[in-house]
Amino acid sequence: MHIAQYLTEEHRKCDEEFAKVEEAVAAQEWDKAKELFEKFRDDTLLHFRKEEEVLFPTFEETTGITMGPTQVMRHEHAQAKELLSRLEEALNAKDKNTFMSVGESLMILIQQHNMKEEQILYPMSDQHLDSESMVEEMSKLGEI
Amino acid sequence: MIPKGLSLLQAPPFSVVAVFFVSGLAFGFLGFSLIAYYLIVGSFNLPVAVHALTLGFAASIMLGALFQMLPVVAGAVIENPRPKAYTTSALLSLGVLSLMLAFHLGDRNIYLIALCLLLIALLPISVLMLYKLLKIKSYTPTSQGMRFALFSFILAIGAGALHLSVSRGLLPMNLPINLFELHVGLMLFGWVGVLIASVAFQVVEMFFITPPYPKYLSKYLPPSAVVFTLLLPLLGDVSKVALALLFTLFAIATLRNLLRRRRKLPDPIVYLWIEGMLFLLLSAAAYLVNHFLAFLVLYGVFALSVITAMLYRIVPFLVWFHLSNQGVVGAPTMYEIVPVKNIWLNFYLHTAASVGVLLSVLELLPAFAVPLIYAASTALMGFNLGRAMLLYRRLYIRV
Ligand SMILES: [Fe+2]
């Protein structure tokens, strides 16, 4: 399997999970929202780990590009994590408006982030790295 | 090879985008107020009003958006964007004002001044942007479409300038083809239509979590739209039908995607997109039956709806994004920057005006009411987005 296909599918799954969280929050079904959110958060963080612990280091080692795209991706992961913790606070406070506001920023951040990965970073990785063994390494961390 | 477009530093400073948006909104308000005035006093100067909205409003905002999207979306970096953006924006504003004055007075010298200002404002930057886009190796339907849009824009400026020079007697010559038709076609379809479509190919899927556009559309719409527009003087009705068909397909594909979106919550931004697509369909019908004025107005509502939707997504996001990059802890997010109820209010105002367009055609509403509501809607947009920009300035950490 290609790295691009494997990780892009994870993006799609997380997108769908977030849409469900939003619906539950909008309906003020807080218990359900919390459960769905935790799944979304854990899956997103797992996806970030696969990139940060497996894909990015190998990419940097193989291509010699260390200060380029992977650095930006790490930075955006950090921004996303900050928003995720703000979302959790909003959920705990049952604050629908803040949740929707932070959620919208997170969605745009993640979407433009994913777009850059899917259009540039993943295809480059498939080109330069051994796709099969990378996917195997990443799935060892768990599946979404 | 280091892929471009992935560095944070390549996202232009917020002020680059902001100058274009602010002056664009000011011209939007001016344009709609002027149309209301014309309709009230009963004498209409179409070129004056149209250029306030197309050049002053739409082109300004679209250029601002390109400054942002070229590096971030297409990976084409414009070095040192600040002075380029400021001069372009200032010259464009002066140029549009002079052009409006020239159309109003019919004065030859003012025509000359307007032409010079506008050519200097628009040609260098659009040629530079096109050049940067042509240089990138890997391209997506979006960056490919942007190339065609900028190519059309450059030709349309040329056609407009030449047509004006000849028709106002600035250049003593005769033109073999109808440059006016080309100017209008290239501006509306090649520039506005293709740019909106190209951006939609990327952002509709991103913002609302929808299925992707069909490949045949995202790949072939931009070149086909430009080619059929260029062939308008030659093919006439064949070109017209092809163009109407292309944009109808685009509108239907967009509506279909939006109806299948994963994020189903009521959202004024989605509704603005849907409204825009419905008006695009109506405008295609008006175009086919050769009702130029109806086509122009309906197509304008399409563009205005989409531009409004885009501004309300992009500006608050950029405010958060830039503040967060500067290390502002707990930077305000989307609806903390522009409250969602303000966006709803703007959506209702905009929609009231758009429905008003249809009612005034049926003579159920006095026509002057429509531009008045649009002027109010634009003013509200200026207020909401202006406040967002001021918030940014207040929280911005000077380094
Ligand atoms: Fe990532």
Ligand SMILES: [Fe+2]
């Ligand atoms: Fe990713």
